[in-house]
Amino acid sequence: MRLSDYFLPTLKEAPREAEIVSHRLMLRAGMIKQQAAGIYSWLPLGLKVMRKVEQIVREEQNRAGAVEVLMPTIQSADLWRESGRYDDYGKEMLRIEDRHERPMLFGPTNEEMITDIFRSYVRSYKDLPLNLYHIQWKFRDEVRPRFGVMRGREFLMKDAYSFDIDEASSRAAYYRMFVSYLRTFDRLGVTAIPMRADTGPIGGDLSHEFLILADTGESEVFCHANMLSRAVPGSDVDYSNDALIAGIVEDWTSGYARTDEMHDNELWQEVAEDDRVQARGIEVGHIFHFGTKYSEPMGAKVAGPDGKDVPVQMGSYGIGPSRVVAALIEASHDDAGIIWPASVAPFDVSLINLRQGDEATDAACVTLHGDLMTSGLDVLYDDTDNRAGGKFALADLIGVPWQLIVGPRGLKEGKVELKNRASGEREEISMESARNVLETWRVDMRARYGG
RNA sequence: CGGGGCAUGGCGCAGUCUGGUAGCGCACCUGGUUUGGGACCAGGGGGUCGCAAGUUCGAAUCUUGCUGCCCCGACCA
Known part of the structure; x- marks a missing residue:
């Protein structure tokens, strides 16, 4: 590409409102343009990087057995009434009305819709396991959007949803996504550490956040030094081998790694002082198992081997490519500008x-x-x-x-x-x-x- | 949602206190001289001073209301 034919509107000085380094560099490098609070246009250079991130995410989802679909950004309120979240979600959900005055909404996430797709077609345990994902724009009407695309109101998210007949196979599905996330972030050229996260009312140990270490991160993180240099499974990892996958997860979750929210000082003291790493991190991925939270109220059931219907076990798995772009810059830059990891660089x-x-x-x-x-x-x-x-x-x-x-x-x-x-x-x-x-x-x- | 701040050519800013019809740097256009780490000279274009009312002979400047945006905190991919 000849620069004289390209569209690369760079700035010598960043606009005053941009405070953090990734936001400043994205504006200066002509990657994005703000259109409203937390809402951005992606200019050629920024779009090119985001597409590369997206493609790596896609390839690793496919490799782990997930199947891509594409759900709309606009949803009907009816589905959300079924799960009870139409009222629960509050002001963060952007509600709109169509010309017939039917209540619609701009999707903040897609559990309801994916559950609807699932229940429309799947009747038997023989069709499981199933994992469907899409990469689509979401809208969450944040009270205070900030830090450029790092916390925008409109953002691109890959969200995958797993469906399984029982908890054991749902756990295996969760582990596959865990491993695919390790591979995804490795390919993105960055160290992302899985950290035990709050599972909410479901309980158990099946929720992890993946954090990239960067000084400007929003969360304080505590982890064992050996979490920073663990070997990531190769592209030949066998996702059909449940024991192998579980072993990898076991290895990656054996060391201490938690955000301030889940930090346990007693356990932390058991880590040798020299091995304690206390830093800041940016959440770029979040996976969790939520059992029958949506399948039960929405009637997503399949027949088991005994012929009886059971509500399906579900999990969901998110990565925000638009945020990842900013996070990569936070993790890799110097005074002169951005230093892209080779795999996502807009040009070589x-x-x-x-x-x-x-x-x-x-x-x-x-x-x-x-x-x-x-x-x-x-x-x-x-x-x-x-x-x-x-x-x-x-x-x-x-x-x-x-x-x-x-x-x-x-x-x-x-x-x-x-x-x-x-x-x-x-x-x-x-x-x-x-x-x-x-x-x-x-x-x-x-x-x-x-x- | 609580607290604070900002709004003047594309970007960064001055001018506002003390009202007199808008200026600087960068960027842009033309011509020339230049060319190995953000050149120089000359000329030029571009702004309803966020919006609306009000005060006044006169408002970027004073008053009131509104809107947008940013930062800190509580919440989130």
Whole structure:
């Protein structure tokens, strides 16, 4: 992509209202535009990153056996009356009326609707287990939206719902999602720690929040140091092996890891002092089992092996891709801008032409641009006639993994400069070597994060 | 929902106290000189000063009401 053909409205100074670093950087890098409190347009660069996040989430859901559907954003109030939540949900639910004065609502979540889909079609335990998910915009009329897309009113959420005949198989379904979340966040290039969460009235141990550590996180977290470096299951993990999956969850939940809400000081004291990590975290995922909370009142029943109907056991599993984008920035940036994990970077390479209009430099850039694209690399070619400093600043700001810098001075020696955004390392090498380094990186990256 | 703050070209701000018809930096347009870490010179375009009433000869400025947005706290993917 040539920058001169792209739409990348960057800002030198962030608007005053943006306080936290991810919000400031998203505005400055031209990723989002605020339209109202907690409501944003996604501009090309931001959309590109969010789509990559979404795709990784999707692939890992599919791998774990979940099946994608798409439910509407607008729902009828009737369904919510069945579960009793139409009255319970309160002002956070955006209620609207259609032209026939029928009460509708903009969905804050989809338990009711998915339960309705399930009960419409599934009659037998033989069709279980079943896990349906979708990735759709939600609206929650937060009292105080803040921090940009981190706590917006409108946000994108992947929500999966599992259906099982009994508690044991529901637990297995929960564990599969647990493991798929480990893999998802690993592929997103970030360490997300599962933490025991409040299960509410259902009780039990089946609710976890996944938190990314970042100084600006909203929750205080306490965990054992070894939670930060545990090996994540590979893409070949066998989701059909319940014992194996349970073992992974067992391993990941054996160490102490809790948010301030669930913190237990007595247990905390049992952790060796050197192993205690106290930090701040951003909640990016939440999974829980809720049994028959919706299936019972809504009549989602299936026939068991004995021919008798039983209400189905359910769980739900959420990840907010729009929030994840901001959380990744919170977790990875420096004074100059964003430092994207390779797997979600909007481009792989910023190709910087230091002297637009110079015949040899232009030609070298066009050649490199074509070659890199042929190698499967996504390149943003800065072909504008801005000065070098401005181009460097822009490349640093948008944070793509590599900067390939081409100018007449280097070209005289047959050299270009390759800079790694994360490490800051740079080297002057031949065009051929630069292509090789980038090609090798792409292959490694695909192997590491490609799933 | 309690507490605090802000609203003036696209962005950042000054001007408001003490009323006299709007200014600076960046960005943008034209021309020229430049070009390896956010250039320089010259010229230029763009603002019903959040909205509505009121006071006044005259309101960005004073008064009243409203709206929007942000921050802190209680709640949430």
